[in-house]
Amino acid sequence: MTLRTRSRLGGISRLLAPLSARLRKHVFQCRFCDCSTTMAEEAKKLAAYAAVNNHIQHNHVVGVGSGSTIVYAVDRLAERVRQEKLNIVCIPTSFQARQLVLQNGLCLSDLDRYPELDVVIDGADEVDASLTLIKGGGGCLTQEKIVAGCAKQFIVIADYRKDSKMLGQQWKKGVPVEVIPMAHVPVSRAIVRRFGGEVVLRMAVSKAGPVVTDNSNFILDWKFECAQNWKEVNTAIKMIPGVVETGLFVDMAKRVYFGMQDGSVKTRDCPIH
């Protein structure tokens, strides 16, 4: 770092001194380094902590979602269980969630023993104005939807980048659709014929060939062209032979917590729950 840069940084640090530590960290990092990741991580944590603080109680059966945001929720859940001696049973939505529950020393169970959950907390790839979600960026949509469907309350946690008026504004990778492997070509063709857009088979990153889900299926990503009636689209895609589940979660979420860039948490409630 040159002397000139050092003195510029010093001047800016003094200017930022009255700001809160968190905001100062953001502004500082935003200006001088690739901090968007740090901000998003902080936002995920804010949303996750708020949801666990507000929705988890003693004796709850809790569904544990999948993805990177849920990691913060499980951290906070484990902390509360230790500090408040809460009796909590966790139902995972994926292999990853199962590992998280075990690694954090939480009580692991399943839908056979607990088919009715008090609350499910999970992330999302995009949330629109009426709390319709796109999920499945991590490929866990089927178990996530099953577990969410068994819950009295389905609570979503996300950072500010997932907040959208209409699906497709923020999330550009399309709607994930889990399919039986032998059906991936006919299902892709049927979706494009009926709804337009483009369907791609999701490929693995450090393995040759496609992503294989926890249920041994494939994932299609449907890049849709325009806004749709998502309830109808979800039902229609589910009716195509070979489709296991879609990543459209319609009328399921009760509340979403968005961690925001300024360190606040914004909530949005579903009008019908």
Ligand SMILES: O=C(CO)[C@H](O)[C@H](O)COP(=O)(O)O
């Ligand atoms: O649906 C999911 C996995 O299938 C995740 O909940 C969703 O992709 C959000 O993930 P992240 O918290 O990493 O942004």
